[in-house]
Amino acid sequence: MTTENGGDVRLAGISKTYGSFTAVKPLDLTVPQGSFFALLGASGCGKTTTLRMIAGLEEPSSGTVMLGDQDVTALPPYKRPVNTVFQSYALFPHLDIFENVAFGLRRRGIKSVKKQVGEMLDLVQLGEQARKKPHQLSGGQQQRVAVARALINHPKVLLLDEPLGALDLKLRRQMQLELKRIQTEVGITFVHVTHDQEEAMTMADTVAVMNAGRVEQLGAPADLYENPGSTFVANFLGTSNFIEAEVAGRSGEDLTLKAGDGKLVLPAARCTAATAIGGKVLVGVRPEKISLTHADDAGSIPDGRNRITGRVVDSSFIGVSTQYVIDSPLCDAFEVYSQNIERDSRLAPGAEVVLHWNPAHTFGLDAAQDIEAGAAKVEEDAAA
Numbered sequence: 100m101t102t103e104n105g106g107d108v109r110l111a112g113i114s115k116t117y118g119s120f121t122a123v124k125p126l127d128l129t130v131p132q133g134s135f136f137a138l139l140g141a142s143g144c145g146k147t148t149t150l151r152m153i154a155g156l157e158e159p160s161s162g163t164v165m166l167g168d169q170d171v172t173a174l175p176p177y178k179r180p181v182n183t184v185f186q187s188y189a190l191f192p193h194l195d196i197f198e199n200v201a202f203g204l205r206r207r208g209i210k211s212v213k214k215q216v217g218e219m220l221d222l223v224q225l226g227e228q229a230r231k232k233p234h235q236l237s238g239g240q241q242q243r244v245a246v247a248r249a250l251i252n253h254p255k256v257l258l259l260d261e262p263l264g265a266l267d268l269k270l271r272r273q274m275q276l277e278l279k280r281i282q283t284e285v286g287i288t289f290v291h292v293t294h295d296q297e298e299a300m301t302m303a304d305t306v307a308v309m310n311a312g313r314v315e316q317l318g319a320p321a322d323l324y325e326n327p328g329s330t331f332v333a334n335f336l337g338t339s340n341f342i343e344a345e346v347a348g349r350s351g352e353d354l355t356l357k358a359g360d361g362k363l364v365l366p367a368a369r370c371t372a373a374t375a376i377g378g379k380v381l382v383g384v385r386p387e388k389i390s391l392t393h394a395d396d397a398g399s400i401p402d403g404r405n406r407i408t409g410r411v412v413d414s415s416f417i418g419v420s421t422q423y424v425i426d427s428p429l430c431d432a433f434e435v436y437s438q439n440i441e442r443d444s445r446l447a448p449g450a451e452v453v454l455h456w457n458p459a460h461t462f463g464l465d466a467a468q469d470i471e472a473g474a475a476k477v478e479e480d481a482a483a
């Protein structure tokens with residue numbers, strides 16, 4: 100049931116203000132037809148508001164919403180080729196699963212619904228449950244009913260607002276893959292709102308990271324992760340380590356940087372900051388890119404790697420990996436994740452170590468920003 104063209108969502112200069120408060124700053128965004136698009140951001144950053152403006156449930160303060168070639172800004176929700184699935188799936192409790200899914204067809208006066216409902220239930224793998232009532236299903240099954248109920252209307256775009264928010268972690272993971280499979284099968288545009296970075300990265304082709312009412316960065320998950328354009332994105336998507344450094348020179352494709360009394364190498368192409376000699380740069384490196392070697396074995400580290408020294412202050416064994424916190428003169432809580440293949444038992448708190456990594460895994464950001472941006476918000480979310 101792939102739709103024809105026209106499932107592009109294009110937002111142009113769209114914004115929303117409540118009194119003097121701006122929930123969404125003027126935003127330009129194109130979601131290509133057939134893509135799985137995630138709006139990711141901390142609580143209150145404007146995700147739901149953006150989604151509701153696409154659905155027509157919220158009137159924009161400025162700007163236009165286009166679906167394909169159609170300007171839908173002035174259309175009421177029910178006239179837009181869009182359906183929404185919310186966190187509370189609000190199934191009809193007195194109707195069985197079959198009738199819940201058939202609802203949209205019956206409302207349009209369609210009498211022979213059996214084939215279509217059957218196909219929809221097969222799509223979400225609930226064919227066997229058709230005659231059960233919603234309360235007889237698990238949370239994940241109910242969520243799939245909600246998806247089937249929305250998809251049976253053949254929307255061009257399906258909007259999902261934290262649809263997995265009520266599920267426990269394991270079921271959430273399962274449903275992420277399930278939703279991704281359904282999207283691939285039906286081929287329509289999904290716009291998925293979440294504050295869970297792993298969820299966004301697992302499911303979406305393209306992720307827009309929102310921060311305080313605007314899109315901070317947009318891209319494919321791996322690209323955002325490997326090439327964050329700001330400390331906010333670097334911290335919000337996973338964990339990053341930052342070292343303050345100064346541009347000392349250039350050698351071929353690389354910048355050489357002075358950090359403390361040491362030297363680091365950064366590919367010039369991976370630096371989004373100005374690179375004039377003497378300029379300040381925040382050097383970033385992800386925890387899993389770093390190797391740890393006990394200081395006694397420092398001689399065995401190959402040449403050409405970036406290296407700094409430090410002392411282990413904490414180590415947590417979490418099964419697939421061990422996560423270390425290292426105190427270094429350049430950064431007081433450097434995080435290093437080591438896969439548990441061959442563990443060096445000397446790497447315990449108090450051990451003197453060398454941290455080293457391939458310079459290609461280094462990125463450089465403008466130093467005039469908050470190193471902690473985005474990090475605290477993740478913790479707030481986790482606590483909430």
Ligand SMILES: Nc1ncnc2c1ncn2[C@@H]1O[C@H](COP(=O)(O)OP(=O)(O)OP(=O)(O)O)[C@@H](O)[C@H]1O
Pocket residue numbers: 117120121122140141142143144145146147148149294
């Ligand atoms: N009707 C309203 N009147 C006033 N302020 C509002 C209204 N609706 C939303 N806001 C504010 O706009 C901001 C964005 O809200 P929105 O619901 O879009 O956030 P969100 O990113 O979806 O957050 P969450 O992850 O918590 O759902 C918030 O600060 C919120 O308090």
Ligand SMILES: [Mg+2]
Pocket residue numbers: 146147148
């Ligand atoms: Mg919301």
